Amino acid sequence: MSAPAFYPIFLREMLLFKRKLIRIGYLFSAMVVPVIYLITFGLGLGRSVQMNDTDYLSYLIPGLVAMSSMTNSYTWVASALNLNRLYFKSFQILIQAPVPASAVMVGEVLAGMVKGLFAAGLIITVGFFSAPHFSLTPLLGIALLLNCFLFASLGVVTGMITKTHEDTATYNNFFILPMAFFSGTFFPIEKIPDIFRPFVWILPLTHSNIVMRSQSLNWESVASLVILVGYAMLFFITGERLIRNYSE
Amino acid sequence: MIRIRGLTKQYGQIKAVNNLSLTVEGGTVFGLLGPNGAGKTTLIKLMTTLSKPDSGELFVDEHDVIKSPLAVKKIIGVAPQENNLDRELTAYENFLIYAMLHRVSNHQEKISSCLHLVDLWERREELVSKFSGGMQRRLLIARALLTDPKILFLDEPSIGLDPQIRRQVADIIRRTRIDGRTVVITTHYIEEAESLCDRVGIMAKGTLIATGTPEKLKATVGQYIVESVSAEGKLLQSICRTREEANLAARNANCQVVIRKSNLEDVFIKLTGERIE
Numbered sequence: 001m002s003a004p005a006f007y008p009i010f011l012r013e014m015l016l017f018k019r020k021l022i023r024i025g026y027l028f029s030a031m032v033v034p035v036i037y038l039i040t041f042g043l044g045l046g047r048s049v050q051m052n053d054t055d056y057l058s059y060l061i062p063g064l065v066a067m068s069s070m071t072n073s074y075t076w077v078a079s080a081l082n083l084n085r086l087y088f089k090s091f092q093i094l095i096q097a098p099v100p101a102s103a104v105m106v107g108e109v110l111a112g113m114v115k116g117l118f119a120a121g122l123i124i125t126v127g128f129f130s131a132p133h134f135s136l137t138p139l140l141g142i143a144l145l146l147n148c149f150l151f152a153s154l155g156v157v158t159g160m161i162t163k164t165h166e167d168t169a170t171y172n173n174f175f176i177l178p179m180a181f182f183s184g185t186f187f188p189i190e191k192i193p194d195i196f197r198p199f200v201w202i203l204p205l206t207h208s209n210i211v212m213r214s215q216s217l218n219w220e221s222v223a224s225l226v227i228l229v230g231y232a233m234l235f236f237i238t239g240e241r242l243i244r245n246y247s248e
Numbered sequence: 249m250i251r252i253r254g255l256t257k258q259y260g261q262i263k264a265v266n267n268l269s270l271t272v273e274g275g276t277v278f279g280l281l282g283p284n285g286a287g288k289t290t291l292i293k294l295m296t297t298l299s300k301p302d303s304g305e306l307f308v309d310e311h312d313v314i315k316s317p318l319a320v321k322k323i324i325g326v327a328p329q330e331n332n333l334d335r336e337l338t339a340y341e342n343f344l345i346y347a348m349l350h351r352v353s354n355h356q357e358k359i360s361s362c363l364h365l366v367d368l369w370e371r372r373e374e375l376v377s378k379f380s381g382g383m384q385r386r387l388l389i390a391r392a393l394l395t396d397p398k399i400l401f402l403d404e405p406s407i408g409l410d411p412q413i414r415r416q417v418a419d420i421i422r423r424t425r426i427d428g429r430t431v432v433i434t435t436h437y438i439e440e441a442e443s444l445c446d447r448v449g450i451m452a453k454g455t456l457i458a459t460g461t462p463e464k465l466k467a468t469v470g471q472y473i474v475e476s477v478s479a480e481g482k483l484l485q486s487i488c489r490t491r492e493e494a495n496l497a498a499r500n501a502n503c504q505v506v507i508r509k510s511n512l513e514d515v516f517i518k519l520t521g522e523r524i525e
Contacts, residue, residue: 016336
């Protein structure tokens with residue numbers, strides 16, 4: 001039985017990822033931002049924050065899991081795709097190969113998910129040791145997978161539409177960074193001024209945070225799951241279309 | 249066989265390929281010759297499904313490139329002008345991914361034979377980033393042959409190579425022709441076009457300005473060139489159809505002259521008034 005069409009694309013990314021992992025710098029870069037947040041907000045400012053039903057660190061860890069899985073899934077895919085398309089030209093090998101655009105999309109997204117899950121795994125490990133009430137719930141697992149899928153798909157979209165590598169950083173600064181701060185990662189969205197609330201509800205990371213922090217299914221987590229699935233489908237279909245219609 | 253009718257590809261206001269028509273017979277080596285910016289690479293991109301044309305018809309081995317790109321991708325091999333190997337992967341890994349993408353059935357065997365072909369089997373486990381430019385180019389050509397393509401596209405295969413490696417690349421192309429494949433090659437090396445190609449198409453500003461065998465094209469211009477230097481230090485050239493005509497022109501010149509055989513660059517200069525740079 002032959003491997004599925006997406007497998008070589010996924011394998012290629014994993015071989016490159018393996019090389020990066022060997023370098024200590026990669027591990028450091030994947031960890032450094034969440035660890036800084038963990039120390040600053042969790043152990044520093046967080047000591048004075050009163051939460052209703054849990055300690056602040058246990059509240060913060062799922063948010064950091066969502067944030068780091070988002071940034072790693074998104075950034076690695078967007079950046080790699082952009083570089084491979086515009087500078088190294090290795091993306092063109094995929095376009096000239098007899099594989100459907102959907103297979104290229106699946107391969108790229110799965111590879112992005114692995115990178116996101118890897119970074120999330122590091123935060124979860126830290127959470128087990130540092131946050132007394134943090135636990136890995138099935139809902140957190142589902143939301144994590146959806147979050148990685150969604151943002152890896154968005155990474156493909158960005159990687160396909162950006163015209164220079166600098167554009168990737170611009171998208172990051174305008175969309176990803178604000179999302180990391182205003183989607184309930186560090187504080188409950190109820191504390192955001194009413195005027196900004198509708199904007200916050202549009203952000204997919206808000207819904208990842210809601211589901212990751214839910215202990216059981218309720219109307220709010222189900223609605224957020226539906227929204228996450230909707231976003232995931234939208235970004236995946238858009239990415240697939242962009243690959244299919246690719247032309248130099 | 250490749251059949252092109254009225255093909256146009258425009259980038260903004262610039263027509264990179266402009267209403268181009270061409271037929272390349274199966275089992276031949278066809279050379280696209282022209283200066284930088286003539287549209288050679290764009291034409292290759294169109295034929296290899298990397299670009300979509302704005303208008304026109306394009307058939308590669310009876311498959312419509314626009315309507316059935318997947319069918320075309322199954323029968324072509326491409327060595328692009330720009331090195332698109334994964335530098336952070338080994339030579340073997342690059343070939344493995346390519347073979348899997350193209351569903352090469354006996355890929356271990358094929359990878360071995362292609363890496364042996366370019367004398368790089370011993371270095372298969374090294375990262376491509378450690379390879380010299382010439383080695384990377386040889387890898388690109390060998391990788392294009394990995395799928396046993398019916399039609400092979402080589403975009404400037406010997407650019408930047410030293411003469412020894414260029415000869416090796418030329419040998420690979422000759423061997424490929426013996427295997428019965430169609431080869432489309434772009435180059436601005438005149439000698440390469442003359443020695444390797446059965447037919448040559450001369451491109452300028454997105455259009456084909458002449459096609460034919462190298463001999464036929466040269467014959468349209470004249471077989472001999474008489475060169476002299478004017479009093480102002482300018483190189484003067486006159487084209488002669490026969491050796492006798494060239495000898496007569498040399499005798500009539502009141503200075504030192506050189507008589508040489510014409511080449512495809514002379515054809516290009518005659519047709520466009522410009523040199524191939």
